Every structure is written in C-alpha cells, then in structure tokens.
Amino acid sequence: MLKIDVHTHIIPRHMPRWTEKFGYGNFIHLEDSNREGFARMMQGDTFFREIASNCWDEDERMAEYDNSGVSVQVVCTIPVMFSYNAKAKDALELGMFLNDHIADLVSRFPKKYVGLCTVPLQDVDLAIQELERAKAIGHVGVQIGSNINGLNLNEPHLFPFFEACSRLGMAILVHPWDMMGKDQMEKYWLPWLVGMPAEMSRAACSMIFGGVFEKLPNLRVLFSHASGAFLATLGRIEHGFNCRPDLVAVDNNVNPREYTKRFWVDSITHDDRLLKYVLEMQGSNRVCMGSDYPFPLGDLKFGEYMEKMNLTNEELEHLFHGSALSWLDLELIKFK
Numbered sequence: 001m002l003k004i005d006v007h008t009h010i011i012p013r014h015m016p017r018w019t020e021k022f023g024y025g026n027f028i029h030l031e032d033s034n035r036e037g038f039a040r041m042m043q044g045d046t047f048f049r050e051i052a053s054n055c056w057d058e059d060e061r062m063a064e065y066d067n068s069g070v071s072v073q074v075v076c077t078i079p080v081m082f083s084y085n086a087k088a089k090d091a092l093e094l095g096m097f098l099n100d101h102i103a104d105l106v107s108r109f110p111k112k113y114v115g116l117c118t119v120p121l122q123d124v125d126l127a128i129q130e131l132e133r134a135k136a137i138g139h140v141g142v143q144i145g146s147n148i149n150g151l152n153l154n155e156p157h158l159f160p161f162f163e164a165c166s167r168l169g170m171a172i173l174v175h176p177w178d179m180m181g182k183d184q185m186e187k188y189w190l191p192w193l194v195g196m197p198a199e200m201s202r203a204a205c206s207m208i209f210g211g212v213f214e215k216l217p218n219l220r221v222l223f224s225h226a227s228g229a230f231l232a233t234l235g236r237i238e239h240g241f242n243c244r245p246d247l248v249a250v251d252n253n254v255n256p257r258e259y260t261k262r263f264w265v266d267s268i269t270h271d272d273r274l275l276k277y278v279l280e281m282q283g284s285n286r287v288c289m290g291s292d293y294p295f296p297l298g299d300l301k302f303g304e305y306m307e308k309m310n311l312t313n314e315e316l317e318h319l320f321h322g323s324a325l326s327w328l329d330l331e332l333i334k335f336k
C-alpha cells in the first residue's frame, strides 16, 4: 500500500547567517557540532537545540522511509524558521531561500517528496506574492503557524491570504508554534505538551468562529497533531456555542461540529483510543498519516500502530494515502 507522510520537517544544512545579513534579530542558523552527524541550531548567538543529519540529508531521509515502507514525505520547514516577527522583506527573502530548497528537492525526487512552502504572513500582500511564486516552482501547499505574532487566524487582514490559497488550490497545513503561555511554563517541556494542543484548538476555533471555512468552502486545511485539543474538547466548544451565542456565534452562526468533516487532520495522537475517536469524528477520509519526523515527539514508527487497530482496508487506505491525496489534490498515479 502506498504510504504518504503528510507532516515532516526539513531544513537546508547551509544557510546564510541571516542575523548578520539583516543586521538585527535572532534568526536561526546551523553550526557544526562536536558530534558526528549532528548540527547545532543557533538562534542568533543562543544555542536552540541540536539536530541530527536526517533534518537535512535527503538521501538519509529516503533510506529511513524506505526501511519503514513509507514512500512519500510531505516536507515543510521547521516552524522556528517562519520569521513572522522579522521585517517582512527579510522574512520574504528567508522564505524564498527555504522554498527554493524544497522546490529543488521535489523536482529531483518527485515520487519521494512533496513540498509545502512558507510565506511572510506579517505582510499579506508579500505572502500572496510568495504563495504564487511557490506554486509556480512546484509547491502544492503552504505551512502556516497557529497564530501570527499573537494574532488569530480569523483576523480580517489575513482573509485575502486564505482567499488566495482557495483560488490557487494551495493546501494549508496549520502547525502549532509560538505557544501561548510559554513564558509561564518553561519547565517540564510544557510549551510542547500543553501549549501545542491548545494552539491547535485556538487555530481551529478561530477559523471556524471567524467564518473562514464558511466563506471559503473549497479551502483545503489540515490541522496538524490531530487538531490538538480541538476534537477532544469539541463537546465543550459546541456547548459554549449553544449556551452563549452572544459570545461565540458573533461572526458565524453555524454549529462548530458542522465543520469537522470539512477539514483534514493528521494522525499524530500516540493513542489508538484517541485516534479511533478522531476517525469517528472526521471520517477516515479526512485523517492522514503524519509523523512530525524527524523530531522525537513525533510518531517515528509512521502509524505502525494503526495497522493493529482492526481497521478496514478502506480506512487504512484513507489513512495511509487517500486522505492525503485529497487534501493535496494529487493523483495516486503521480507516485506509481
């Protein structure tokens, strides 16, 4: 069975020193590590984290995927590269560099890699300009953050960007980042364990209540990490919509539950019971196998547990490629 992983990250090993080039900020660059096969990810002068060579080595990645029986990696940048808080023209330059890198990779291995671009959403006109350019060089979608410099995805000034995605047929992957409350919960990795699921619910609720899906029925959005806390707390969200419409239904009076089968989610739950619930809520044709490769908090067995869940063949086909193909608007034959 063809297997597509819809959620993986990649970064070029060699990048300009953006902080020096732009003359401000704390942009990411990679430095050599003492450990063979690793690089030190630096944020300005500050050590951010050490990453392994499968973050950038295209051959090593393909070998690992082949070993796991997965054919296709949908690749996007690491969210720390979004640079939404930089000057827009600099974020554009940085984004173009990353988008060119992924486009080159996809053009050389079209059956192995599918590309999602990044765009400078602090300036919607530039973001649309880069979205159009990225599509022209082979990207089929765009990865965006769960918030843009603290602003939610329902903000009216962002709407033309979503309109452009709909017009151009570009898929959207919403990724948690810049986690709410991170300054108050640095210990225990809480920004990742608590903040990320909350960020995904924030993004989904903002787009639903803001009427983005209502106004753009053809928009193809995937909420990563199985939509985080959104589906798990949908009962509460719906109850809030019903009992306090004066607070919740101010921009869109459609029950949030109506939207569950209109967007896609990835399968990253680490819990077969939660995945069963997600499948029930979404329908298997809206759930895509995703890993968050190559990061340790991801499902680095690429949905192996899903094959032990007594799912039907049709459900497994949806999970492993059918849902991904419909989200990305690609044909199975492209990967044969």
Ligand SMILES: [Zn+2]
Binding pocket: 007, 009, 175, 292
């Ligand atoms: Zn991720």
